[in-house]
Amino acid sequence: MTTASGLPAIRESVQWAVMDAPGGSPAVVALAEAAVEHYALNYSKHPPVVLLEEVRATRSLLSSAVAGADPSIARDLRRQVGWLSALLGNLSYHLDDRPGARAHLTLAGALGESTGEAALTAWSSGALAMVATAREDWHHAREHAQYGLQHAPEGLRRAQLLGWALLPALAALKRTPEADDIIDEGDEIMRSAVELPGRFGYDRAEHRLHVAEAHLTLERYGHAADVARESIAAAPAETPGWAAATLVLALAEARESPSQAAARALGVLDLISPPRLRATARERLTRLGRLLDSSTGGPAAELAERLRVLPAPIRPDGTAA
Template identity: 80%
Template sequence: MTTASGLPAIRESVHWAVSEAPDGSATLVSLAEAAVEHYALNYSKHPPAVLLEEVRETRALLSTAVAGADHEVGVGLRRQVGWLSALLGNLAYHLDDRAGARTHLTLAGAFGESTREPALTAWASGALAMVATARTDWGHARRHAEYGLQHAPEGLRRAQLLGWALLPTLAATGRTAEADDVVDESDEIMRSAGELPGRFGYDLAEHRLHVAEAYLTLERFDRAADVARESAAAAPAETPAWVAATLVLALAEARDTPDQAATRALDVLDLIPPPRLRATARERLTRLQRVLGSSELAERVRTLPAPIRADGTAA
């Protein structure tokens, strides 16, 4: 667990460690690893704009120590800078800054390769596939997904790249048989591999969310609804994972039970403060109000403050 005041305290500890070892040290590498773990495990507890600022400042602190570090320490610090860049890319994406997300994630992937950290290379590639999918660039999405799968360690990491990165583009391009094969393989891995917490991890709630979205894309609405319910049940209430699953469930229900779908969406808007609504949730809400034609939902979505104001400050 963490608190709002505990979040900047992590960055302050990194600052003190850099002050003690401005040319880097094994201790600083260990502290950087702990900071990355903290941010990853507590990713969903803070508004994206708040966490982005903390991760950015921590990355800047580490970068000052890289230049003077010896080879082993330098590799360790650059590896953590890579993971922090991956976090920044995901945070930018959740703030609807897709160009920024691509920038940070490309850097993360480069650090993954130069420091020989295949899990980082795979994860960054999966996130780049996600960004490409969001702009319906299916060619790049598939290439990023396949590149990530080439580097992903066996087990949970492979399931993650299959479900998160490859499955969406297969569904979107109508490759139904291949999508079904990916669901079968990733489901089998999930049954035996367990779960890994945090932003860089993978769990049942996230996996079932990606499967539900694929079924939604393939217009298998009943199956999408069933799997979305599984995802929502596996996620803690009112977390971003729960919001995502609830809105995918509403999209799956919109055709046959529009009033119920609208109620689910309005419940989300009543429960979740706007700064905590990720761009992905906002996009699902927009899709839903277009499908439903609900004037109340349309007005609630229209009046949501932008995650980033015109002057660049967080809402």
């Protein structure tokens, strides 16, 4: 559990540790690991813009300690700077800063390589595939996904790279047989895998979300709706994962049940405040708005108006809304 005041307290503890040992120490390394775990486990509890500021400040504190540390301590600190950079990349992506996401994730991957942290290399590659997919750069998306799979340990990590990184690109390219093979392999792994919590973890709810989105991309709307319902059932209510699965379900229903789809989206907007609404959710809402005919009135018209006045998480001057 965490609170809004507990979030900056983590950064303050790191600051005190670095003040006590400016050149780094085993205690600073242990505290850095704990900070990464805290941010990853509580990733969905804070608005992305707020968490980004805290993670950035903590990374800066650790960076200052690396310069004067002995080689073994410096390597361990660089590993945690890598994980913090991975978090910054994902947060930037959720704030619709794709170039920033690429920069942070590229650094994270490089630090994973240089410190021998295979899980960091794999995860960062998967996230880079996600960013490439968002800009419809399917070639690089597949390259990043395949590179991540080369470093991912067997089991849950492999299922994560398959479902999160490789499957979206294959579905977008309409490589249906290959996409179905990936779905089958990922499903088989998830049947026996032990789920991991947090931003760097993976669970059934997230896995089913990626499968549902693949079915949606392949225009298998009935399958997409069924699997999205499984994701909703497995996700804690009113979390970003729940919102994502609910909006995928709405997109799958939009052609046959437009009023119901619009009502689902309105429910998400009622429960998730604008600062907590990730760029990925906003993109799904925009897609849904395009599918619905708001001229007919009812929920579709209400959704169109809600989206029109939806405030962005970042103001035009770069400050948080």
